[in-house]
Amino acid sequence: MAAAQQRSPRLTPTPLYGAGLDGSTLPALYERLRAAHGPVAPVLIAPGIPAWLVLGFTELLQLARDEHSFSHDPRNWRLLREGRVPPDSPIMATVDWRPALLYADGRQHRRMRSSVSAALERVNGHALRRTVRATAEQLIGSFADSGRADLVPHYARRLPLRVVTQLLGLDERAGQQLVQAALGTAAANADSANASDRLSGILTGLIAARRAAPGEDFISILVRHPAALTDEEILHNLVVVFVSANQPTVDWIATTLRILLTDPALGPSVAGGRLTVDDALDQALWRHPPVHNCPARYALRELRFGGQEIHSGDMLLLGLAGANADPAVRPPGGCPVTGNRSHLAFGAGPHACPAQDLARLITRTAVETLLHRLPQLRLAVAEEELSWITSPWAPSPAALPVRLGPVAGLGPGALTGR
Template structure:
């Protein structure tokens, strides 16, 4: 089989009778390279492929839609608990391995199965359900207006660092009850996780200190925020459980929303099927959001599951304790289930938010944030266009996320601020979703 330029598959660690593994890491594996790699793996191995996710660390990448649904839905055979992972149990994972931040066990819903998972998920879901969709839209629009005002007079901006990256930070920090300054410190510390072993240790301590201070404050002085809701939920989460579930929500919610906003704006700027103005045209903002979730899901590979017993999956022999990676982007493009020409109208059966009992509980507020962010900048800067040629746009090199490294735009000036009508600001919380868009323009 072929591999990305500059890569040689490491020797197989699965045993002599196992197929050779392909590296799922390295600086060349960006958004341009990954789709071709998935299809190459699918042609060579079928719906489940052997990969390495770090030097000397083997796993199985689940590429098939049906196989991914089985893994995501079956907690009996596929556990979320990394303490079941054989190399970790046997001390074969180097202490400086970049995979460690993903596989260190924490008392949070994404590392739990069964009753423990249901208890924590109930608290998280109830806390998120208390978020008022109308108030969240107002909060997002207000933060978006401030950010746009900070660069609107210049006639140009990079919408990734100046808009898409900052907006979810402001909003999610507020939802958790964090002020902007500790929220920024938290994001910076999260960004240092996995850089080196020493950086990860320092970052972890900073993260814990910020969130523990927030928990202490909200336990004595609760407010109308997610942290207070978790602390005072009937599930009686411990402070440690609240801390780690907040961390999961912040990490997952922040980065995936950043990438969803930026890629949706890029699709609307690059594809002639989308109008430059916020009204009219045959495809809508919701179509752009859904197109991104189908073709450019912000989380393209989701770590991880661990086989609880030896079994067969997608033609491969999986051993007890093996790691499995959920290939969300590859499964969305599985030709066995994807109709010719793309998903049919009204089809939101993509796997961008996962599946089964661990489906993302925050997808409704994430859509509110993303839709409002897209609407607001398009209304305020209606003549906005790319400041570079489309082929010059680049993706962040990562096997886990799919996000643009930059989105430079230019414009003549802002339109006066106005309140969007209710139907224009609608989201999945308030009304049925628009159909998923057909396959149209490409983004490099």
């Protein structure tokens, strides 16, 4: 247990793992922690592995922006340096160091981020929107005639990765292989290690091919960027940008659709044109950001922070959902005003998500297309029967069963190309 927590019995850390931690229970847990400890609370992220959960909006901004006091490099984690984290600990899959922008500070981070940002900026937004719309219509066509669907596995989980494979310049066969490997890696089951190896093999082959014959795709831009990333750096940054970003985009689509289908005010307001889909997207980011709690920063010095004594090498988690609900910044009534994008769903500071604009474009187009094609979409179960995936990191909707109604705006077979 961290030294600060050992010396102060009142700071008993609360487990941030285990059964029952999902989108329905975590908000209440954040408020209990805030009431007991203030904006920075002691938690356990695995048995015997303590950390600090930053729940204050102002404190989280400081944590994300202050690179002199807090590092993104897990090699600064004291427990890891002291050999107190078992190699098979579930947290290692999230915080194990890799040569990627997510785990770098200062000059190294800026070097890698410059190349990734350049590649993201070269993505043609109009072409991406067309790609997302076409992919969405193909998916809708696969279930439209059945009258019922589950929008999580049938739509939200399938769309982002299909779009990503096209951004990488892959043909359909290679794209499917990448999708299956990425899904297997994220599944966190017995085959995940094999899936991760397959994923690395596919991406390594793509990098070698682009070295030999660069084009205008995302990988080619990384290959020839002046930052001169190594093949290993390109590999791990691809995993961070695309694979790690896939699940949050899936969750953003699913959560927005869930809110639209269950909120008695928001859904009709969007359907009636009084609010936009972007308004719904922002409501989802405030209420249930795709990532609730984000590992991690590591204290580089002794300091008092958020009312707590933080020691050099302590781990601090970015409590994005808890900070969004901070009473110091949330408007009266608990709901953000329309058009307010000051939420922390994408982080802040030098490590704020570089792909957030593309993620919004993908999510907005996915939701707009579904609502346009299936305007009579309705839940197929009572709202109280909907469940969340149990996770302290990304508690996303587990399922979203719906009745479809007629498909609007298309002739017979138009979605499926028949």
